[in-house]
Amino acid sequence: MTRYVLFAALGIAALAAPFQVYPILLMTILCFVVFAASFNLLLGFAGLLCFGHAMFFGTAAYIAGWLLKNTAITIELAFLAATLAMAVLGYLVGLISARRGGIQFAMITFAIAQFIYFLLLRAPFTGGEDGMQGIPRSALFGVINVSSSFTLYYLILAITVLAIAAVYRIVHSPFGEVLRAIRDNEARVDSLGFNPVQFKILAITLSAGLAGLAGAMKATVFQIATLHDVSWHVSGTIIFMTLLGGLGTLAGPVVGAALVVVLHDYLAHFGEWALIIQGSVFLAVILFMRQGIVGAAKALYRRVVVRS
Numbered sequence: 409m410t411r412y413v414l415f416a417a418l419g420i421a422a423l424a425a426p427f428q429v430y431p432i433l434l435m436t437i438l439c440f441v442v443f444a445a446s447f448n449l450l451l452g453f454a455g456l457l458c459f460g461h462a463m464f465f466g467t468a469a470y471i472a473g474w475l476l477k478n479t480a481i482t483i484e485l486a487f488l489a490a491t492l493a494m495a496v497l498g499y500l501v502g503l504i505s506a507r508r509g510g511i512q513f514a515m516i517t518f519a520i521a522q523f524i525y526f527l528l529l530r531a532p533f534t535g536g537e538d539g540m541q542g543i544p545r546s547a548l549f550g551v552i553n554v555s556s557s558f559t560l561y562y563l564i565l566a567i568t569v570l571a572i573a574a575v576y577r578i579v580h581s582p583f584g585e586v587l588r589a590i591r592d593n594e595a596r597v598d599s600l601g602f603n604p605v606q607f608k609i610l611a612i613t614l615s616a617g618l619a620g621l622a623g624a625m626k627a628t629v630f631q632i633a634t635l636h637d638v639s640w641h642v643s644g645t646i647i648f649m650t651l652l653g654g655l656g657t658l659a660g661p662v663v664g665a666a667l668v669v670v671l672h673d674y675l676a677h678f679g680e681w682a683l684i685i686q687g688s689v690f691l692a693v694i695l696f697m698r699q700g701i702v703g704a705a706k707a708l709y710r711r712v713v714v715r716s
Contacts, residue, residue: 422565431557432629437669438568439626444649444661445575446618451647452656453579454611455591459514459643460521461619464494466638467524468620469627470534473543476628483546483554483628487567490624491617498616502609509594518640525638539634543627557629564625571618576658578614587611648686652693654700663701 425434443465450456468490475486505516528534535541545555554560578584589597590604597604627633636642645668653664671689675682697704 423562426558426561431561433669433673435557435561435564435629436626437666438564439622439629440646440649440665440669441662442568442571442625443619443622444646444653444665445572445658446615446622447646448650448655448657448661449575449578449618450611450615451650452660453584453591454587454608456509456608456611457511457514457647458517458612458615459647460517460519460524460640461615461646462638462640462642463521463524464498464616464619465623465626465642465646466633466635467497467528468494468623469633469637470528470540471620472624473540473627473633474533476544476546477540477542481546482550483548483563486546486628487621487624491621494620494623495613495617497620498613499609501616502612506605506608506612518643521638521640521643525635528638529635534633534635537635539632540627541632543631543633545628545631560629564629567621567625571621572658572662575618579658583607583610648690652690652700654702654704654706657700657702657706660700660702667701 443461446464447458447461450458450461471493472486472490475481475489476483481489501517501520504520505513508516529536533540545560548554548563552559554563579587586597586602586607590607594604597607623637626637649664649668650661651664652667653662654660667689668686671686672682675685678685693700699707
């Protein structure tokens, strides 16, 4: 009952939020919630550190932006096309990297991400360092006008809820159980007759598709796609968000993404000091809450409420 009441309260707060908070800020949080959830699916549940995860996020932004600018495609089809394209890219990346683990997997994905970065830098349709600007917000299903940030927020909110529900279903399925087993003891999984490489490729494919969905949404929120979205800085930021919120938890990416985006927004006027403050927050979490904010909250709940 407590869980249902909490979900209901969160739902009401989410629906009422754009009346009190700038919708662009809210949509930025939602986009990074989906992005962080996609990364958490890899690192938190499969134990795969992808240090080039921004390649899916940024490339999808360009794909969705190009489709919306140069075709009569509706916004939901642009999201779907970008998601499927990144799932295909994730599958190809998985074929190359899934047979490795640890730092080798991280470096392989980083190298592929850098290659895609320079490919997009030279591609004529991306606008180079100026980025792809003026991305339109076409009507949802060709009927519902989502050109205003207020109405677009509810579309982004609905997609985010569905994406988080999909992640929940994945990690609580037999497939998710195998992923956790691979994370904990890959050799044991292999000895039981499963093929860990195939499961890791599928995990990378699903994660890349979700990251692509987040990138496509961000492109329509800001109506621009830039090389920054493909850079290693964004890959580092998403690692920061996931670890801060709580690795291997469903609520962790939500908390981590919200906290980092809000810190970026409210500390912007501090200039370079903002990085120092963010670094201090991250250091404090690593030292005193090694399981992240959500993990520490769960441990405290078990210690205080359950045992009492």
